[in-house]
Amino acid sequence: MNVDGRYDIVIVGAGISGATLAERYATQLGKRVLVLEKRGHVGGNCHDYINDAGIRVAKYGPHYFRTNDEGVWRYVQSFSSWEPFVPKALSHVNGVDVPIPVNIHTVNALFGTNIETEEQMKAWLEAETDHIIEPKNSEEAALRRIGKRLYELMFKNYTTKQWDMSPCDLDPSVMDRIPVRLNHDDRYFTDKYQMYPTEGYSKIFERMLSNPLIEVRTNSSWESLKDAVGKYEKLFFTGTIDSYFDDNLGKLEYRSLRFEEQTLDQEWYQKSVQVNYPSLDVPFTRIVEYKHQTRQSNPRTTIVREYPTWDGEPYYPVASQKNKEIYERYQKKAEALEGQGIYFVGRLANYKYFNMDQAFRNSLDLFYRLEPGTKNEYAN
């Protein structure tokens, strides 16, 4: 395959990070851009499709777009119309579905209390939680934040399933920000904009990459084509940082998910888009029912069970000291390549979980940092 010499910009990966840079370089600077994507589709982990029952489902798990970033919100509106979607999630505890994040409803439903005010909720939490000043692991972080009873019912086993590790062996950062509401607010998130693209996410990427100056090659990995790619001004790499360097400083660990899709001959399966299953009695962590998000009218429904696994696509960086040290070694090598016009962008290259809005923001910021002569309409 000849990909030599015809491109100014080469981008590895057609997810949010790569598509944003491709779109900016082509539309703002008229650059010829080559995007190499190893999967058979664009959109990275945001990719969605219509299944045989006519229901739109996300191939790599549900994506709830939410942001407080005005610039990102303006940017994403260039590629789609959006409608409000404020996700609510439940947790299936001892046969009852209770709202998460923990709020007054959750506590009353689980413990038969009759809490009504913020002051009462504060006092209840104060009596439940342990006074640990500096948590050494995730269990201690949870005990400090929500106390033993909520931790054991809702978080301990869920976290063990999710990470295949006891919370005692996980960094405190995994649990030290478990959201707890002192009021009745049962929204999953509190961001200003919580939206869903009216035609789904995949359409956004088709539009972002539709400029004739952009050539996208799917089913094309960097590894298989790097020797054929000729000179370029800049290379943006959005794959796993260790794979770029042939894993020669150690392999970074990722947790993955296996998705099991099932279509049922009934209109609805559950009350909410997402129900978590914290019990060890079932091997999956959550069930997602997409129609709540897509608002499609269909006499059938599709649900997806999520099973955490070590095999498969790299999704969640594992917060351990060992991985942190390996990543720092790669990061040094990566920074040294900036002088040659090679940049590492996105959640895989930074070994860091980014929400969608952060991924858009990082790529926009990088573009405007590297190309200061261009007018930045998306700064905050």
Ligand SMILES: Cc1cc2nc3c(=O)[nH]c(=O)nc-3n(C[C@H](O)[C@H](O)[C@H](O)COP(=O)(O)OP(=O)(O)OC[C@H]3O[C@@H](n4cnc5c(N)ncnc54)[C@H](O)[C@@H]3O)c2cc1C
């Ligand atoms: C299960 C799951 C659920 C999520 N839910 C939410 C949510 O509800 N809300 C939210 O805001 N965010 C969510 N996210 C985060 C969101 O998916 C990311 O912010 C976003 O995908 C980051 O985009 P990216 O381009 O950096 O990475 P990716 O989407 O991973 O894109 C990287 C692309 O590079 C390609 N690639 C990698 N290596 C190579 C190579 N060597 N050669 C060629 N191509 C390569 C990959 O195939 C991939 O398509 C979720 C993430 C996961 C994993």
